[in-house]
Amino acid sequence: MAGSPTNITRNGPAPGMVTKSGGRLWLTHVLMIFGLLIIFFPIWLAFIASTVTQADIVSPPMPLLPGGFFFENYKRALFSGVNVPVLTMLLNSLVMAVGIATGKIVISLLSAFAIVYFKFPGRRTFFWMIFITLMLPVEVRIVPTYEVVAGFGLLNSYSGLIFPLIASATATFLFRQFFMTIPDELAEAARVDGARPMRFFFDIILPMSRTNIAALFVILFIYGWNQYLWPLLITTDPDMNTIVMGIKQMFPSGDDTADWPVIMATSILAMIPPVVVVISMQKLFIRGLVDSEK
């Protein structure tokens, strides 16, 4: 992307012709807040629903301000849930998201290092093999991938949740691009000093990649946390459900009324970790987003 999205006041207020008059600026704020209210309404409503009783919800219209059952609903969701305590699902999601992010970063760092800093037989072939896996989402090859995972006996396991989603090359490609920008003099100096390649990797490359790794971690964490189809297929045991796919399982299959307060509390709990990660690491997140789409 052109320009740095993190730097808002870069051009500063343009003096003269293009500055905005006070009245217009006021209107801009109003429109902006109006837009934000619309965008936030679904989240607000979910939050309200998680603080009232089932009786408040099933006799519409439900209240639009928080009720007094916050602790009760969340306690019920976290420790008993519908099929399985939400705490279990949160833990599963955490393992999956961290596993995917870490796994993908580790294998990509290694292979990108090999591809950039070595000339070995089959290097081009490997590069293209890895390159082909870019962007081909798991959704396209679900049935055979499911069969492979089932064949390994990995249904209802963390490995089964994690590995198939690591098999894509976005991160490798990204690290390759970054390593290309590292000055050759550093490798030269390391070689002259007689440093072994892995020493160079751990002492120079890894510390230099810190920001890229962190930015990628944020993106991959959210990617992993928000997976739906894959956990839906391979976790038949409620104890292995992730929170994002588990919410749908909380709806009754028949004509019974759903336990809305608990379901909405679970929805809020499902969005808190990724939202906290995104908001608290906003700069890294935007950098990762822009980098990974380049």
Added chain:
Amino acid sequence: MEKRVTFQGWLLPLCLVLPQILVSAVFFFYPAFQAVWQSLFIPDPFGLSSRFVGLGNFEFLLTDSYYRTSFFTTAIFSTLVTVVSMVPALFLAVLADRLIKGAGVYRTMLIWPYAVAPAVAGVLWLFMFNTRVGVVSWYLGQLGYDWNHVLNEGEAMGLVVVASSWGRISYNFLFFFAALQAVPKSVIEAAAIDGARFWRRFFTIVLPLLSPTTFFLLVVNIVYAFFETFGVIHTITSGGPQQATTILVYKVFSDGFVGQDLGSSAAQSVILLVVVGTLTVLQFKFVEKRVHY
């Protein structure tokens, strides 16, 4: 692009690429190959043997009215998602770009929905429009409009489109906002000196300068609508009513896992593979031209 300075040896680099090669081979290349292979067979109903049918599965799909309908549904769905997620995002980005103070705060708030999983977004919107307890559907009822996305195909489509676009607005906003910030102020001032008003400046100067970003977002959003909206559709409509919201990815899932029609599901996977491959090539051709390292 090549590095001038490289290290010697071939065993170490092979070990370094091995984990990635293994994971890709087992969970990517083999399944992709399997998808192509299975698409050439029809398994018998008991799964004991399968019969080679060549391109029979593809032939059947192309003449199958359900599949053609699903293609058409996907086209409408992805077009709508792209428009509904990009237009408000551009509008909000233009607003934020006009602000000197507070843009950062608005941006922080706007990122929020991006972090919400599509499946969770589906649950939130389902709750608002639920036919029995939904707040929005209740107020619509008060206004004399009888909302029922469980029966009405158009309303079902509208609901999954809005639920899918919602989190995407954040994403598009970030890219539009960054692009707007990068538009040189001098160009705008020159136009202003020539007497061009805000909207005229916007349509004649700013919008053309945004075209690389817009094109990029078009491709990315279409890919999103094709593949990542499964969670929204599964939570809200499960492809119904009367398959009105069965997009291609959903059909691969429902034919393969619910209907157990593996040959057809595999053939559909192969078709999707071609679609996503085309989109990827398109994007890379464009990235090559745009990014100058």
